[in-house]
Amino acid sequence: MRLYHNHLSSNGRRVLMVAEQLGLPLDIVNVDLGSDSDRARLREINANGKVPLLEDGDFLLSESCAIMQYLCDITPGQQLYPQDARVRADVNRWLFWGSQHFAETISILSFEHIWKAMIGMGEADPAMVARAEGELRQLGAVLDGHLAQRDWLVGDALSLADIGVVTPLMYLERAKLPLGEFANLMRWFDRLRQLDLWKNSGPA
Template sequence: MRLFHNTLSSNGRRVLMVAEQLGLPLDIVQVDLMSESERARLHEINPNGKLPVLDDGGFLLWESCAIMQYLCDITPGQTLYPQDARERADVNRWLFWGSQHFAETVSILSFENLWKAMIGMGEPDPDEVARAEGQLKQLGAVLDTRLAERDWLAGDALSLADIAVVAPLMYLDQARLPLRGFPHLMRWFDRLRQLDLWKNTEAG
């Protein structure tokens, strides 16, 4: 299987962490998003022009959470994505929340505080930063409450829920994410950072 990826992508890192935990080898194809020709080729395999994209023998799959689920579904005996309907629904809840709310808000601060200057688009917009910081603090409170008396987001062990939600925190410091004041969230993040799936997927 090939994964079209860019090391700056937290969505791609989600997939890498799942593959690492499952012991699935992936042939990584690095895509230079600053290259017009490579962006054009990316549109040929994903009409959205976004990463990551999985190529499994000609089966092209985009959307990171869909890829994560697929990797689990083709791996016998895996425990990241439970079979029980309610347990799976609980994991799905956090997959969707992580994509629609948490990662989306993190991406605003990543753009304003990190990428904007790197691509020559000027200084952060203070109004946009303030709005996103307020939203992220609300979301951080949701996570902190959830993790106050539990080690993992769903069930009693690591699952796709944890991997999906934690990935954007790779930019905790660079994007100046206002989350360090949430002790249960940070305890959970520190636990995940000690795992091989985090250490082995850090950009070299």
């Protein structure tokens, strides 16, 4: 299987973490997102023009959460994506929450504090930063409360839910994410950062 990826992508990192946990080898195709030619080649196989993209024979699959689920579904005996309908629904709930709310809000702060200056669009917009920080604190409180009496988001072991939600936190410091006050959240993040699948999948 081949994965089109860029090391700056937290969505791609999700897929790498799952593949490592499952012991699935992936041939990594590095996509330079700053290269017009690389982007053009990517759009030829993914109309969205985004990474990650999984190529498994003649099957092309975009969207990181869908790729994560697919890798689990083709791996017999895996434990990351439980078969029980209610447990799996709970995992899906956190995957959707992470993608729709948590990662989306973090992406605003990442753009304002990191990428905006890199692409020559000037300084961070204080109004945008303030709004996103307020929203992220609300989301952080939800996550922190859920983790108050548990080590993992779903059940008593690592699952796709943890991997799906945690990866945008790779930009905790650089994007100035206002989450340090949430002790349960930070303890969970520190636990995940100690795992080899985190260390081997991208920047610390």
